[in-house]
Amino acid sequence: MGYKTILAVLDTPKNAHQISEFSIALADTFQSHIVGLHAETIAAVPLVAPMEIPDPATVQALQDMAHTETVNVEQIFRGLAERNGASHEWRSFLSSAGYSSGSLVDSARTVDLVIAAQGDNSLLSESRADLENFLFESGRPVLLVPYILKAPKPIKRVLIAWNGSREAARATFDALPFLKAADSVEVFSVDPPETNTQSPDMAGAEIAATLARHGVKVMVAHQETDKMSASAAIENRLADSSIDLLVMGAYGHKRWWETLFGGVTRTVLDSMTALTLLSR
Numbered sequence: 001m002g003y004k005t006i007l008a009v010l011d012t013p014k015n016a017h018q019i020s021e022f023s024i025a026l027a028d029t030f031q032s033h034i035v036g037l038h039a040e041t042i043a044a045v046p047l048v049a050p051m052e053i054p055d056p057a058t059v060q061a062l063q064d065m066a067h068t069e070t071v072n073v074e075q076i077f078r079g080l081a082e083r084n085g086a087s088h089e090w091r092s093f094l095s096s097a098g099y100s101s102g103s104l105v106d107s108a109r110t111v112d113l114v115i116a117a118q119g120d121n122s123l124l125s126e127s128r129a130d131l132e133n134f135l136f137e138s139g140r141p142v143l144l145v146p147y148i149l150k151a152p153k154p155i156k157r158v159l160i161a162w163n164g165s166r167e168a169a170r171a172t173f174d175a176l177p178f179l180k181a182a183d184s185v186e187v188f189s190v191d192p193p194e195t196n197t198q199s200p201d202m203a204g205a206e207i208a209a210t211l212a213r214h215g216v217k218v219m220v221a222h223q224e225t226d227k228m229s230a231s232a233a234i235e236n237r238l239a240d241s242s243i244d245l246l247v248m249g250a251y252g253h254k255r256w257w258e259t260l261f262g263g264v265t266r267t268v269l270d271s272m273t274a275l276t277l278l279s280r
Contacts, residue, residue, distance in 0.1 A: 002030035002177045003112040008077070009135070010038050013069060015117035015147075016076040022145050023115050024086045025152035030177060033087040035111060036077040039104055040070045040094045100133060108138035115143045118272060136250070141174035141279045146272045155275065156183040159243045161234055162204045163189060167249025171279035172207060175247040178277070179216045182245070187211075188237055189222040190230040235271060243274045250278040 008023035010016040023034050070092050081088040095101035108114055116135055135142045155178055162168050172179075179185050192203030204220045211218045225233050238246060 001180070002032070004030065004032050005035065005111040005113075006030075006032045007035045007037055007108055007111040007114045007140075009114060009116040010036055010073045010077055011117070013072045013076065016073045017080070018147075018150065019115055019117055019145060020077045020080045022143075022149075022152050024080060024084050026113075026115070026143075027086050027088075028084070029181070032112075033089070034081060035107065036074070036081070036088060036090045037104065037107060038070055038073050038092045039101065040066050040092055100137075104134060105137050108134070108140055111140060113143060114138055114140050115145065118144050118146045136280065139280075141171065141277055142250075144272065144276045144278065146274065146276075148273060149275070153244065155181065155244045157241060157243050158182045158185045158245045158247060159234075159237060159241065159274075160185065160187045160204075160207075161190070161246065161248035162187045162207060163192070163249075164203070164207075165249055167280050169207070169249075171247050171249045171277060172211070174279045175245075175277050176214060176216075178245055178247075179211060179218075180214055183217065185211065185216050185218045186237075186241065187218060187220045188234070189220075190233045191225050192222050235273075238274050246272070246274050246276045248276065248278060250280040 003026065006023050006027055008019050010019055020036070023036075026032060027034050074090055074092065078088070078090060080086075091107060093101055093103050095103065114135060158175070158179055160168075160172055160175070160179075162172070187204035187208045189203040203222050208218045208220045221237075223233050223237070234246070234248075237243070
């Protein structure tokens, strides 16, 4: 079992090299085929007051810039893939809807794993929100690469943020190829509740038993946060355990970052230091 088709979302030349390298490294691990994807947005038509006449020269200049970016991104992706002998293909779409285009979403829904960059939250623009929405709508597990990780490294230690929800379960099983290959996996619960079927001390034990049957080297831990936020508890655990991959369920509405892990805020993604696999 593995990720046989990987979609690399290459939205800018700035992150194209990073995401291509991470995708190629995973493709080498799982013997995967990589699809490089880029959306070239049709330039909006600026209007010239007072007649509100479209400015053709400006429109053409903007479109030329967008196409140049597409060419640059493709060259980066193809160059790295060919140099490493990776099975690959390139898809670029010209669309007024950007990453919300049906063609792009259709491409994402036919792969095993989507890989994308964390993004710069200080520059949260409409285009970035468009990309985030695309990832949310894909229905596929998304592996986010933090911008602080400049080069791929083996995924040896994995942390599963577990709260027993549908989304957490989905993320856990979507991550099975990573979990089975890891040296250690920890099922980590924050402030687990007392339920009719489970005490706080036993939180995560059942999913851990299931993972163990898959050959996963798994352990269970939980933490009572007192006055600490759940996101801070997860961040501390990532740092203290030198985690390479965080697995968690993604919650929310149109923008999935708004509510994560049943109340964990976007803080986890804003300050992420490890690869993060999200599913919804």
